[in-house]
Amino acid sequence: EAGVVQSPRYKIIEKKQPVAFWCNPISGHNTLYWYRQNLGQGPELLIRYENEEAVDDSQLPKDRFSAERLKGVDSTLKIQPAELGDSAVYLCASSSGPNTEAFFGQGTRLTVV
Amino acid sequence: AQSVTQPDIHITVSEGASLELRCNYSYGATPYLFWYVQSPGQGLQLLLKYFSGDTLVQGIKGFEAEFKRSQSSFNLRKPSVHWSDAAEYFCAVLRDKVIFGPGTSLSVIP
Numbered sequence: 494e495a496g497v498v499q500s501p502r503y504k505i506i507e508k509k510q511p512v513a514f515w516c517n518p519i520s521g522h523n524t525l526y527w528y529r530q531n532l533g534q535g536p537e538l539l540i541r542y543e544n545e546e547a548v549d550d551s552q553l554p555k556d557r558f559s560a561e562r563l564k565g566v567d568s569t570l571k572i573q574p575a576e577l578g579d580s581a582v583y584l585c586a587s588s589s590g591p592n593t594e595a596f597f598g599q600g601t602r603l604t605v606v
Numbered sequence: 607a608q609s610v611t612q613p614d615i616h617i618t619v620s621e622g623a624s625l626e627l628r629c630n631y632s633y634g635a636t637p638y639l640f641w642y643v644q645s646p647g648q649g650l651q652l653l654l655k656y657f658s659g660d661t662l663v664q665g666i667k668g669f670e671a672e673f674k675r676s677q678s679s680f681n682l683r684k685p686s687v688h689w690s691d692a693a694e695y696f697c698a699v700l701r702d703k704v705i706f707g708p709g710t711s712l713s714v715i716p
Contacts, residue, residue, distance in 0.1 A: 497649075526703070526704065533709075534708055534709065535610075535696050535698075535706035535707055535708045535709050536650070536696075536706050537706075538703055538704070538705070541702075541703050549702070549703055584649060584650070586650075586704070591702050591703075592638065592700060592701070592702065594638075594640065594652060594655055594700075595700075595704050596652070597642075597649040597650040597651075598649050599648060599649040600648075600649050602647075
């Protein structure tokens, strides 16, 4: 069974440019998470989806971050415009339900220069 | 507020020695509990989980963890560490969403 797939693995952009990350969850998983992990820290939740509905986006900086999960499967996280402080690893995870274990992708390492 | 603490930022052990990584949580009710491991440049891999029942849970790679309700703790243990266990370890709780601790970095001396 394929795990959570994220792309790209690495991305380097100049500040003020836009960037997008893509996530394909495990088949059949209705819950999808996006996390941001700064260097030397634990992941912090940005947004959680149940199917296509964002049920928790309280930690998503909405002035520059947006996310979508059309059709309740794949998801895209976008930053526009990117700032130097956005440099981090962006992790996607999925689970079969809101209170079940989450499985993580490899992450996208973003460097903003 | 819900929180997860891992008191040890960094631990160094000799190969073959025993290991215990500490985790404490602050929650209104007993949450579901997890330990994840992250090797450099990799995603998070689930080591073990506690939902209910036996408070001593076994995981992959020879790890185990013990849930102690009275201490709000979920410490991770391994009787004999291998060099390949060097990584970052995260304790996490789940109640609707997964909240992670800050992590403990483990170094293993050959």
